[in-house]
Amino acid sequence: MPSASGREWWRSAVIYQVYPRSFADSDGDGVGDLAGITGRLPALRELGVDAVWLSPFFRSPQRDAGYDVSDYTAVDPLFGTMADFDRLVARAHELELRIIVDMVPNHTSSDHAWFREALDSPPGSPERDRYMFRDGKGRDGSRRPNNWQSVFGGSMWDRVKGVDGRPEQWYLHIFDATQPDLNWENPWVRERFKDILRFWLDRGVDGFRVDVAHGLVKQAGLPDYTPPAAGASMGGNETGEPYWGQPGVHGIWREWHAVVAEYDGDRALCAEAWVNPLAKVALWVRPGEFDQAFNFDFMFAGWTAGGLRRVIRESLEAFGAVGAPSTWVLSNHDVIRHASRLALGADSPQGDGIGPKSPGKPDPVVGLRRARAATALMLALPGGAYLYQGEELGLPEVIELPDEARQDPTWFRTHGKKYGRDGCRVPIPWESGAPAYGFSPSGRSWLPQPSEWAALARDRQAGVTGSTLELYRAALRLRRTKRLGLGAVEWLAEWSRSRAVVAFRNRGVTVVTNLGRRPVALPEGRVLLESEPIRLGRDGRRMLPTDATVWLG
Ligand code: GLC
Secondary structure, eight states, rough: OOHHHTTTGGGTEEEEEEOOOTOOOSSSSSSHHHHHHOOOOOOHHHTTTTEEEEOOOOEETTTTTSSSSEEEEEEEEETHHHHHHHHHHHHHHHOOEEEEEEEEBBBBTTTSSHHHHHHOOTTSSGGGGGGEEEBBSTTTTTOOSHHHOEEEEEEEEOOEEOTTSSSSEEEEEESSSSBBBBTTHHHEEEHHHHHHHHHHHHHOOEEEEETTTSSSOOOTTOOOOSSSSSSSOOOTTTTTTSSOOTTTTHHHHHHHHHHHTTTTSSOEEOOOOOOHHHHHHHGGGGGHEEEEEEEOOHHOOOHHHHHHHHHHHHHHHHHHHHOOOOOESSSOOOOHHHHHHHTTOOOTTTTOOOOOSSSSOHHHHHHHHHHHHHHHHHTSSSEEEEEEEEEEGGOOOOOOOOOOGOOOOHHHHHTTSSSSSHHHHHHHHOTTGGGGGTTTTTOSSOOOOGGGGGSSSSSHHHHHOOHHHHHHHHHHHHHHTGGGGGGGOOOOGGGGSSSSEEEEEEEEEEEEEOOOSSSSOOOOOOEESSOOOEOTTTTTOOOEEEEEEEEEE
């Protein structure tokens, strides 16, 4: 068991998200795997993170890249074996890295034995009651039970056939039709998931990231709902979506907390709860529920000084009010990588993606500068931080993926209207001269890697002053030695209302980010970290350029 970060380690931890399909492939089939991850763990130790969150590697038909689980206690052969998983955990713990696994309780795969049993059983049976089956409307039941629209496009309802082959009941799926929603009002479902949690806790995992933690309970009666904008989004709640953020979910999380608390070693629970405002997200991290929740408001704060200050202030207040740490995150496997997103003109809603025909392509140079500046700011903030694999290399979103390579269900369910999330899931480059840039010994890659990525490979950045990789390493090292994750934000009065600059102090480190058009003269202090080189102005003053962050100490 790792001991480095002590009790309640998650309060200040930096957690690195590994997307197993795209991290490292050991067997050459072009899809990453567990043995590949184990082999690359020393690189994460060297980077300086505290923990690794693994996106799903459970048995799955992979219709939503593993977020469609058909067996929660088995490793999918695509990713290896249970022995590979045990080796991964053992190696990680040797390196003092904690391992968090992804739990997907809102829905199973339609290949799960429970769903098969439900289909083989009559309406009203206990097997059916594990899922959200309903009779259709109209005399022949041919109209959908309500008008809800799937997050991935199309209706949330699909109709099944009865044992006699005739159209029969409908089942609810917030996501793809192959991801039927479970019925969390059913105690049987609740008990099964406690068993699943214990299975992984017994294997030594240090916690869980919980998928769609805001979706498990639906409003009674399943009333019609028409979202203000076209199509359902991942979250919201301000407009009262009857499937997001219902009060009943919290009882489930209290039960999960109790299960995790049966184990020693300070295991953690982190919620993916896309609700707003932040004061609502804070409900997920009240004592006795989750330890952390992702801060998506920070992710989408945009690139304005006022916007960032407001989100940081609101986050610290909202989470602080319930005694929880804030978290910070800029990228993950569902959103446009921040090295591209921060240079997009208009807001690009999560899940929509960008592709060859999208208007307003991001400028890659501006995007990377902003991404480096944003990360340097984020890693100086108190609380927990999440990194997504490849952002430490400054990887942009891959825009030019050919249509035939795309795999996200969003792409299929919207008939290509939305590109979806493949562009942030392209396998990452390790060695510029190796096949698939070191991702796979065979040179195969389940999504094609752009040739520009040779120059971004880890081996081309390691030890190179000013590279994005070295910026991340330096930031993580300083964050650790200065214990910034446990500090507090004190805004610098001079810039507290500035439209160009965000500036604060945390444990004696002064952090200044310039989002304006003109260079800004720096205050006193030795430069500890700079996301872009600081230059001297004509009067000899040190100037922070546009789209840059500096730490002074
Ligand atoms: C979460 C996951 C996303 C997945 C969805 C359905 O938002 O992060 O990748 O598609 O849930 O499970």
